[in-house]
Structure formats: C-alpha cells, structure tokens
Amino acid sequence: MRNIIAFIRHFFNLFLFLILMGISLAALINYNQTYQVAFSNIANETTGKVGAQYNAIEYYFRLKKTNEALAAENAELRGMLQSSFEAPDTSKVFQIDSLLKDTLGRIRKFEFLPAKIVNNDISEQNNYITLYRGAKQGAQVDMGVTGPRGIVGKVIMVSDNYCRVMSLLNRNAKVSAMTKKDFYTGLVDWDGEDPRYVTMHNVPKSAKVKVGDSIITSNLSGSYPPGIMIGTVAALQGDSGSGFYELKVKTSTDFYNIQYAYLVNNMIWAEQKQLEAKTPKDK
Numbered sequence: 001m002r003n004i005i006a007f008i009r010h011f012f013n014l015f016l017f018l019i020l021m022g023i024s025l026a027a028l029i030n031y032n033q034t035y036q037v038a039f040s041n042i043a044n045e046t047t048g049k050v051g052a053q054y055n056a057i058e059y060y061f062r063l064k065k066t067n068e069a070l071a072a073e074n075a076e077l078r079g080m081l082q083s084s085f086e087a088p089d090t091s092k093v094f095q096i097d098s099l100l101k102d103t104l105g106r107i108r109k110f111e112f113l114p115a116k117i118v119n120n121d122i123s124e125q126n127n128y129i130t131l132y133r134g135a136k137q138g139a140q141v142d143m144g145v146t147g148p149r150g151i152v153g154k155v156i157m158v159s160d161n162y163c164r165v166m167s168l169l170n171r172n173a174k175v176s177a178m179t180k181k182d183f184y185t186g187l188v189d190w191d192g193e194d195p196r197y198v199t200m201h202n203v204p205k206s207a208k209v210k211v212g213d214s215i216i217t218s219n220l221s222g223s224y225p226p227g228i229m230i231g232t233v234a235a236l237q238g239d240s241g242s243g244f245y246e247l248k249v250k251t252s253t254d255f256y257n258i259q260y261a262y263l264v265n266n267m268i269w270a271e272q273k274q275l276e277a278k279t280p281k282d283k
Contacts, residue, residue, distance in 0.1 A: 165261075233247050
C-alpha cells in the first residue's frame with residue numbers, strides 16, 4: 001500500500017496533466033464540428049485497422065462457411081445472366097433497372113462494390129459493421145449494403161479505406177419492404193431482441209400472407225434495388241382491433257457468420273449529386 005501511495009505522489013503531476021489534457025481534448029472535440037469530423041475519421045480508420053487484424057484470425061476458422069456463401073452467391077448471379085451484364089471491371093456486378101442504357105441498349109442503375117467485413121456487432125441495441133472499403137475505393141455515405149443472401153445495412157460514415165455501416169440490427173434502421181408474392185408494402189425494423197428476426201409493419205390483413213413467404217426490398221427503397229431478399233415470414237402477429245399485421249421475419253442474412261458484403265451504388269443518385277455539385281447555387 002505504501003508503494004502505491006509513493007508511486008502516486010511521485011507521478012501526481014503527470015497524472016494531473018494527463019487528466020486535464022483529456023478533459024480539454026474532449027471539450028474541444030465535443031464543441032467544435034471541425035474537430036469532431038477529424039476525430040471521427042481518425043477513430044474510424046483506427047477501429048477499422050484493429051478490427052481487420054482481429055478479423056484476419058477469426059476469418060481463418062470460418063473459411064468453409066465463407067466459401068459456401070460465395071458459392072451460393074455465384075450460383076445466384078449465374079441465374080441472373082439474362083437480366084444483367086458484366087462491367088469492364090469484373091469485380092463489379094450490375095443489375096438492370098429502368099435507367100442508364102449501355103451500348104447494347106440494355107439498362108443499368110445499380111453498381112455492386114465488393115467489400116470485406118472487418119468488424120460486426122450483433123449484441124447491442126444499435127449495431128454497426130465496419131467494411132474494408134472507403135472513399136478511395138468508391139464508398140459513399142447512404143449506400144445500401146447487401147450480403148450473399150440479403151440486405152445488411154446502410155453506410156453512415158466513410159474514411160479513406162474503411163466505412164461504417166448501420167446494421168439492419170440497429171434500432172434506428174428502417175427499410176421499405178414488400179411481400180414477394182402480392183407486392184404489399186410495409187416498413188421493416190428491428191426490435192433489439194433476437195438478431196435472427198426483424199419485424200415488418202403495416203401489412204393489411206387483407207393480404208394473403210403465409211408463414212414461409214419471402215419479404216424483399218420494395219421499389220421505394222432508393223438505397224437498394226427492388227427485389228433484394230430481407231427474409232421469410234416466421235409468424236403473423238396483430239390484434240383484433242387493428243386492420244394490419246406485424247410480420248415476424250427471419251432474416252435471410254446470417255449476421256453471426258457473414259464475412260463479405262457489397263456496397264450498392266445507385267448510379268442515378270451519384271449522377272444527380274455530380275450535377276448538383278456542378279450547378280452554381282443561387283445567391
């Protein structure tokens with residue numbers, strides 16, 4: 001005990017200096033937006049690098065499941081050949097929509113950019129994912145993120161080489177969805193409980209929904225192409241006084257094991273942003 005007291009006395013000035021410096025930095029970052037942005041970028045890069053080192057070890061023990069997921073996705077993409085085409089960069093996959101024609105007259109709207117997941121939270125109320133793809137590799141805020149089997153989340157922060165994604169398993173995440181069979185629309189969110197399930201709201205009871213039906217992204221979800229899997233109906237919930245169901249949906253993405261993801265670049269949004277940046281603002 002004497003040694004501890006002597007140690008504290010000896011280094012008291014140093015400890016006091018470090019405490020005061022920490023308080024000063026916290027106040028400076030908290031009340032200055034410029035420093036907030038700079039600190040957020042540094043923290044995101046540091047967290048990404050630490051997560052990448054940890055994930056490299058964990059990834060080794062999950063190679064089998066990762067390879068199975070990639071094989072399943074390759075099979076799915078091969079089945080889409082009639083409605084998609086290859087870009088000059090073979091690491092990118094394009095899905096046909098209603099805008100932007102290519103040289104053959106086919107139409108293109110969404111560009112998919114592959115990324116490695118280096119950190120993935122599932123145990124909190126508001127979970128986030130870190131991807132090894134940043135501004136230097138084309139990542140942008142508000143890009144949707146999908147996985148081999150369904151949607152994953154949306155980009156909320158980008159640094160040079162990493163981006164932070166608000167997971168679908170986040171209380172603040174909202175996704176416009178619809179039933180695959182009859183196209184009834186609703187809103188999907190997470191209740192913060194079981195990472196395997198989300199909830200779809202405002203589905204009318206007149207809809208002929210059954211357990212096992214697929215729930216997909218709707219054409220109102222600009223961050224995602226319409227038709228991307230969200231999950232399958234596990235249970236129908238709703239009280240007698242309401243005209244709507246709440247559907248318990250089992251997510252198609254296995255958030256416990258996902259290793260790769262794809263950032264979805266809405267090329268129409270990107271083109272509009274470029275035009276807005278070039279258009280002079282009225283004084």
